[in-house]
Amino acid sequence: MQSTYRKPSMFLAALFGTTLLFAGPAPADAATQASHNSSSQSAAAANPCKRQNYRKVVFTFYRGPQKVLLRCGTKSWGYNHIAAHGRWNQSFKNKIADTLWKGYQTSPGVIYRYKPSNTCKPKPVKNFKVVMNSGPYGGGGNVSPQGIITATYEYTSFAPSTTRTVKC
Known part of the structure; x- marks a missing residue:
């Protein structure tokens, strides 16, 4: 009769209903494949509009109770417009x-962030x-509301009003 030796860790895993995985070194091509998969996933996440219809909502913002x-x-408008000008990142969002x-x-x-x-x-x-x-969008009912057209930095300054006199 031949005896079977079981490692104590396998016995404990069977006892508690869990599986322990013992991983050895991965082959070089597997590491390359994992790196390739993560980079292609991050590229897809980096451009949520890749191969998407112009109507697709990418993000929803709020102005009080109103969804924007x-x-x-x-x-010329939306996410593709902003990203094409190299302005899209988490900080910009x-x-x-x-x-x-x-x-x-x-x-x-x-809408300006700071009051002019x-x-x-x-x-x-x-x-x-x-x-x-x-x-x-375009005055028709195909895409309503259109939403954000663009977002950018702009230099604002005081524009004197013709109705009041300001001395600087």
């Missing part, structure tokens, strides 16, 4: 969210601007 959508868009939530609307659909100054300043101030359309 960032759609894939085209070269946070600035869009912050501007929409706390910003100042200067005209319909134009009403005092005399010698230099323009770097400000963050989001332009959005709450209505349908």
